[in-house]
Amino acid sequence: MLETQIVDKELEQLKQGVKNLLGFNTFQYKDSYLGRRFDSRLRVYHLDSYHAYWELLQRDKVEQEKLLDELTINVTEFFRDTPVYSAFQQDIVPLILREKPGKIRIWSAGSSDGKEAYSIAMVFVDALGEQKARNRVEIIGTDIDKDCLMHGSAGQYVSRPGLIQTDIEKQLQFAPHPENYFTIDEHIYTVKPFMKNIVHFEYHDLISGQKKKNLDIIFCRNVVIYFTRELQEVLYQDFYNSLNPGGYFIMGKTETLIGESRNLFTPINTRERIFVKKT
Ligand SMILES: C[S@@+](CC[C@H](N)C(=O)[O-])C[C@H]1O[C@@H](n2cnc3c(N)ncnc32)[C@H](O)[C@@H]1O
Known part of the structure; x- marks a missing residue:
């Protein structure tokens, strides 16, 4: 051989x-x-x-x-790829708040230690204020890495100034008032309890887990890139089925819709990989 x-x-x-x-x-x-x-x-x-x-x-x-x-590569940041969050804040958040009267359900699929889920929460708290955001928004972070899920639920992050990947001060420059969302003690950032009323975490395997339903927004960023092409297509179809009519799908900057899945979504912002479910 x-x-x-x-x-x-x-x-x-x-x-x-x-x-x-x-x-x-x-x-x-x-x-x-x-x-x-x-x-x-x-x-x-x-x-x-x-x-x-x-x-x-x-x-x-x-x-x-x-x-x-x-x-399970867990690399993540708060507001990873800030232009995505700018576009989300300016173009999607006002629309969804207008279009959807009830609770807005958001899924951070492959959430790692929760920085993505909390970043989304910060955008909504900024738009609505603490009280309304608690009533209007529910964010579910899911992952197969149990340590990451525990980290997310604990909501405590240690900043190591220097590289952007570890420097939470730098990552939070997108959020004008980090002290609104975190208790900050030197380099330790602990999310405030009200944020945990908006965001919660659960174990879910994208490959074998139960299909989710009734979602208004799905963030699945920098996860499917490691999967086979065939599985990516299946997952995009699953996301389509999981979204309510008019729901949004936000993918990673290096990810693309492939095969039949290209017919399922209309791009809202091609550059930032933001799509809306086709009806
Ligand atoms: C590179 S991180 C991306 C985190 C975040 N979405 C971001 O863009 O910053 C990829 C995450 O996907 C998770 N993951 C890998 N395979 C998965 C699967 N089958 N189901 C759910 N999560 C998975 C990993 O555990 C890891 O935390």
């Missing part, structure tokens, strides 16, 4: 093993993505084959946790 064939075979075996052992649905993620993540774990142990790594993984519970961490 050629060396590449052995590597491919071992990768398939590792994928099957990880799916059975950890319940992480490897077959729905791109091989290029999985290969990079597995390789990074192989390097830690100086291993040179997926087979050797699989042998280790079965015995080592700590490594099983580490691999799950590696597979």
Whole structure:
């Protein structure tokens, strides 16, 4: 057998093993993505084959946790890609507040540690004030990473000034008065209790989870990029079905609608990847 064939075979075996052992649905993620993540774990142990790594993984519970961490890339920021939030604030929020008299239901799908969900909440609190926002807006953040969900529910974030990715002061420049939403103690930002009345978190696997219903806005950003093309198409159809008539879908800056899913949504802002459900 050629060396590449052995590597491919071992990768398939590792994928099957990880799916059975950890319940992480490897077959729905791109091989290029999985290969990079597995390789990074192989390097830690100086291993040179997926087979050797699989042998280790079965015995080592700590490594099983580490691999799950590696597979769920959690990079996120408050107001990640600020122009998206500017467009959302200016073009979508006033419209939806006019169009939808009752509670506005928003889903942050693949919410990581909650910064996206709280960013959306800040935009609505800014538009409506605290009391009205609590009555009018419900934001659900979902993820498969349980640590992230706990972090989001706790709502406490530590800022490490320097890089924008870790510098919460910088990320919050979009929000004119961070002290309205956070209790700030040096570099520790704790979301105020009223924000937790607007945002809540729950475990949900986009691949196998129950389909959601009656949503007015879906943010699914920087998540499906790791999934196979076939699954992306299925998910876009799911999002279409989950949205109420006239609902909005906001995707990541590097993501695009593919195949049949292009017929399901009309772009509102092509550059910022904001779409409305076609009726
Ligand atoms: C890169 S983060 C994106 C966070 C946020 N949406 C943003 O754009 O900043 C991707 C998140 O998707 C989550 N994820 C990966 N596969 C998932 C799945 N099958 N179902 C739900 N969430 C998933 C990961 O755990 C991770 O927290």
